[in-house]
Amino acid sequence: MAEAALALEDVAITFGALKAVDGVSLTLMPGEIHALIGPNGAGKSTLMGLISGSLRPDRGRITFGGRDVTALPVAARARLGLGRSFQVSSLIPEFSARRNVMLALQSRAGHPFHFFRPVRHDRALTTSAEACLAEVGLALRAHVRAAELSHGERRRLEIAMALALAPSAFLLDEPMAGLGAEGTADLVEVLDRLRARAPILLVEHDMDAVFALADRVSVLASGRLIATGTVAEIRQDAAVRTAYLGEAAS
């Protein structure tokens, strides 16, 4: 079996008395979309924080590309190739869409201490930025300030920035949040293409999107993984139905 792109082993963190994440182990295999679902408060966002590095686990180990990253800060993990998007669009509001992507590209290219050359004439950045925007369907909005983009466009720009990092794993936190049916369908298409580039750990509430995209699904409830399996297995799982799907259906 191939080595996991990302692996969590018995990861846990508590906030006061709350066991937000309680002994979670999961893997993200090359080429797959692994969806992480669970009701509100299940610990999905906390888990995303632990994987991206904004939180440190109390115990457990996180390896990325075979390397132990448990103690590394956010920026170092990103440099190793962990490209994340945020649940609430997190952009540079005063920058145009293109400049947001250029910022991602320059971060990937190395340290930021280049003082002399103006970025807007930096072909290495501008052409790749336009390619990334085209890939998510934002080519015509390249010069619009991020703050003035629509909600759906901001969600796409998040993906374009993750794409620009050329990551070895994507960490997407509810990319469909707040999108209409049409926007979701478009984005499902984009993500489906994305999996050819790198595996995706996808936190998502939209079940149709999850079932359309995921190779494997893990279900988180009260900080613990209650099931991991293929879409068909998860649909059948009794514990999942009570914890989550049943609740959503009622």
Add this chain to the structure above:
Amino acid sequence: MPRIGREQGLNLGLALALLAAPLVALALAEPFYITLATRIAILALAAVGLNLALGLGGMVSFGHAAYFGIGGYVAGIMAHHAFMGTPGPLGIPGTGQMLPIWAMAMVISGVVAAVIGALSLRTSGIFFIMITLAFAQMLYYFALSWPAYGGEDGLPIFRRNAFPGLNTMRPIQFFAVVYVALMLAIGVFAMLRESRFGAALMAARQNPARLAALGTAPFGVMLVGFAISGAITGLAGALMADLTRFVSPAMMAWTLSGELIVIILLGGTGRLFGPVAGAALLVGFEVVFGGMTEHWQLLLGIVLLLVVLFARGGLIGTLAGREGHG
């Protein structure tokens, strides 16, 4: 985009007006106005430094008077030892030449800014403001109680430091030196803002979590920005010492830190020529209304309040509109 063109026109107008004013004063034999224009240019230069930290990096330093004062003391101490013919601190010989003094002023204030920044940048918001103020006050009281260089009486510079090929004692020639330094600093500011470093610095202000998630730790970017900022303000301090031919702890007083912030707010935060516009407004206000009433600062306060409430972009923002970041 026509708005960018408008800002460039405004900048050119400001640059030419600041150059023309002392020339007119020279023609009319009114040296007071040459000195006034020089003061505007020096304060603008100090504010260009702060604008890098505050405008681009979002670091609201309430202690930039410290770097201004350090630059001033470097000029004063070097000139003092050159005049006395005694060796300076650490056995460094004194000098009456501006160029080596500037280099020293920028390096020392830049290093001090790096140290203060490294400690202060662990905080943010109001705590950052207060910590930078606290460090500046420490340096202020240190200068106040340092008898070797005049303590609270300050230290006179008997002969204005020299610049190769110029007679700096002539006000117009000294103004030329200051003006060129200001334009170079504005050029450096523009260059940095357009660079990869500038992009990271502006991103660190707007969304540090996002910058980190892209693989660039905000701390290092902000620290380097803060050190360069301190160095530019230090250069302004060295020039101010030469203008007044006197350095004293008053250069490090917190009121000066406040004035630099006021200059930036009046001119337009983060704008290329905001410091020039703001310094001209502040000094102009002081001259015009200070002549009528000693309560001119009350008027200034009202104007500042109006700017903050209704014209967030300052003078440049109001006249030229929002900035473009293509």
